[in-house]
Amino acid sequence: MKVENCQRDYVESKSNGFETLEELHKDLEPWNEKENKRILIYKVMHPGSEIPPDKHMEEQKLAIKLRVGEVLEETKSATLIKHFKFDLNVSPEPQKEESC
Numbered sequence: 001m002k003v004e005n006c007q008r009d010y011v012e013s014k015s016n017g018f019e020t021l022e023e024l025h026k027d028l029e030p031w032n033e034k035e036n037k038r039i040l041i042y043k044v045m046h047p048g049s050e051i052p053p054d055k056h057m058e059e060q061k062l063a064i065k066l067r068v069g070e071v072l073e074e075t076k077s078a079t080l081i082k083h084f085k086f087d088l089n090v091s092p093e094p095q096k097e098e099s100c
Helices: 002-045 055-084
Strands: none
């Protein structure tokens, strides 16, 4: 029974983490498309020159990268806590010795 609860909690914490990561991925897709368009337009307008970085876009990507790191740490912490959680009120059953 306790093993099933731990497994269920582990799966729930993993699924919550994956859902958050999927949401972040969906948020990032339009930004990637916008950045690709910006790069393409710059290449057409200024062939052969170096493409300058978009500071706002870099800040947004850094914020998402930090959030991904937080989600991964939260998921790891939640799963570790669930694995090491046990009831101190339960005494172990005595082992039966086998007769030779």
